[in-house]
Amino acid sequence: MASLQTSYHSITEIVGDLVRLTVPIPGAGQKPVVRLNDLAILSGENMESRLAQVIDIRGSAVGLQVFDSTKGLATNAKVTFLDRPMQVTASNNILGRIFNGKGEAIDQGPALEFDNKIDIAGPSVNPMRRVLASKMIRTDVPMIDVFNCLVESQKIPIFSVSGEPYNAFLARIGIQADADLVVFGGMGLVFDDFHFFRTAFENAGLSARTVMFVNQASDSIVERLLVPDLALSVAEHFAVEEGKRVLVLLTDMTAFADALKEVGVANERVPSNRGYMGDLYSQLARRYEKACDYAKGGSVTILSVTTMPGNDVTHPVPDNTGYITEGQFYLHGGVLDPFGSLSRLKQLVIGKQTREDHSQLMNTMIRFYSGAVEAEQKRSMAFDLSDYDRQLLQFGELFRTRFMNLEVALPLERALDLCWQTLADCFNEEQLLMKQELVNKYFPEKSKADIAQQGD
CATH class of the missing domain: 3.40.50.12240 (Rossmann fold)
Structure with a gap:
């Protein structure tokens, strides 16, 4: 590999921030003069040293991308390879x-x-x-x-x-x-x-x-x-x-x-x-x-x-x-x-590192939100809406406000609890189609009583 002191005055072309030069082709068993992505320093009289990186090697032709402008760079500038990539x-x-x-x-x-x-x-x-x-x-x-x-x-x-x-x-x-x-x-x-x-x-x-x-x-x-x-x-x-x-x-x-x-x-x-x-x-x-x-x-x-x-x-x-x-x-x-x-x-983590109800709750929320989107389309086309459609519309509004707003910040457990509360605000237990043991454990008791009272 070329040493730090190995320098060349063989620039053949300067195009924009790209500099091309020729270097010797190593013989059999010899180490290459330069590698792809190696750094080089361009220096010369009346100019500040500039850093460049090897971006192309084609036989003896090497392409360097200069970090700073090539303005004022002469073809007789000295190119010194640093024998290392960027650090x-x-x-x-x-x-x-x-x-x-x-x-x-x-x-x-x-x-x-x-x-x-x-x-x-x-x-x-x-x-x-x-x-x-x-x-x-x-x-x-x-x-x-x-x-x-x-x-x-x-x-x-x-x-x-x-x-x-x-x-x-x-x-x-x-x-x-x-x-x-x-x-x-x-x-x-x-x-x-x-x-x-x-x-x-x-x-x-x-x-x-x-x-x-x-x-x-x-x-x-x-x-x-x-x-x-x-x-x-x-x-x-x-x-x-x-x-x-x-x-x-x-x-x-x-x-x-x-x-x-x-x-x-x-x-x-x-x-x-x-x-x-x-x-x-x-x-x-x-x-x-x-x-x-x-x-x-x-x-x-x-x-x-x-x-x-x-x-x-x-x-x-x-x-x-x-x-x-x-x-x-x-x-x-x-x-x-x-x-x-x-x-x-x-x-790989849902239900393993998170609460047991996470998977079913996630799927249920997305299922109802998908239904809410369809209900909104029915409303926009002036179709008659059922009571269930109105429940879905209410759910869609709450879902966007409580979860989709980018400003909302909630720990996972509180977010899961809010999912249950949102479901309880819009639906009764029978409409959830979830495992009954999860419903019994997490469905808000207050909302259960409210729904029962509404039914009476």
């Missing part, structure tokens, strides 16, 4: 700190140059070191905890569209979740969104167990590509070395995919579906597969935002994401859609 600081001293997409602190805190450094973008965990997901992460969001549980080591996106409060919702989950640490990765954020996340975590007293990696919209797109790797490498370190339960929040993975597309086009790669590169699935999967429950350690859980241009779920980014992840939370109209949202791992 990030991984120690307890980074808790409460804010970093940019190069892993540099931007919060004016103390220097961290002597702290432990680790390489980013390493391989996914050996399956032999994983254990089956079996623990719930409580969020105090009823539409998640009751109907689509978030499970440790799960990878799940929030599908949404521009204009929806997905960032506010993501921040709220980070604040309320019962994780040991929260690692936040923001890609292409406008300053207002960056300031919102920072202020929300500080006001909630979460800063002491939070690490933030932020790429703003005005920053380099190369840094945008590094943010997920920085966040996930730090999360992996704390999970493996410290045994922590780490929740990783990423927003927005569509901005990450768009950056991949832009870099691919600049590197003259042939685009695939809607201009995205053919390896989009692999690029997304390599990040999402970092979610893991370690046999000897903690866990990494990934909750991301994926915006859908035009609310099109067949767009390449959400489409590929759906094949990789274990369900999705579908946020539209300011609420989580109870029909479009899905957690494929919830059956």
Whole structure:
């Protein structure tokens, strides 16, 4: 491998932020001069040194993506390969700190140059070191905890569209979740969104167990590509070395995919579906597969935002994401859609880590809400409504107010009790079609008496 002192003055082309040069091809048995994702420093007379990353190797031709602008860069500039990929600081001293997409602190805190450094973008965990997901992460969001549980080591996106409060919702989950640490990765954020996340975590007293990696919209797109790797490498370190339960929040993975597309086009790669590169699935999967429950350690859980241009779920980014992840939370109209949202791992914790009535209660609530939607359609078309339809309409209104409102925050047990109360406010026991022992145990006694009195 090339040493730190190995330098070249062989730049052949500068296109945008992309620099191409030629390096010697190693002979048989020799180590390569440079590897994919290695870092390099570009320097020369009358110019500041600039950091770049190897993004393409074709024989003797090497492509570098410069982090900062190539403005003023000459073709006789010196290129020095650092013989290593990007590294990030991984120690307890980074808790409460804010970093940019190069892993540099931007919060004016103390220097961290002597702290432990680790390489980013390493391989996914050996399956032999994983254990089956079996623990719930409580969020105090009823539409998640009751109907689509978030499970440790799960990878799940929030599908949404521009204009929806997905960032506010993501921040709220980070604040309320019962994780040991929260690692936040923001890609292409406008300053207002960056300031919102920072202020929300500080006001909630979460800063002491939070690490933030932020790429703003005005920053380099190369840094945008590094943010997920920085966040996930730090999360992996704390999970493996410290045994922590780490929740990783990423927003927005569509901005990450768009950056991949832009870099691919600049590197003259042939685009695939809607201009995205053919390896989009692999690029997304390599990040999402970092979610893991370690046999000897903690866990990494990934909750991301994926915006859908035009609310099109067949767009390449959400489409590929759906094949990789274990369900999705579908946020539209300011609420989580109870029909479009899905957690494929919830059956691993419902009734095992939660109350015995959880499963039946969840199914009953969704069944009645589905009936309420049909009753609303009948009402809007001026059909005659039965007494049962009116019960369903009342239930639908209570369901949206008590559970679907994103501002509602309830511990799981209180949310389950509120489910029973909502059912009792609208229906009698015979209409529930639930196990009688559960009805006898949890159906509110006061409402039983009220219903009986109404019947008389």
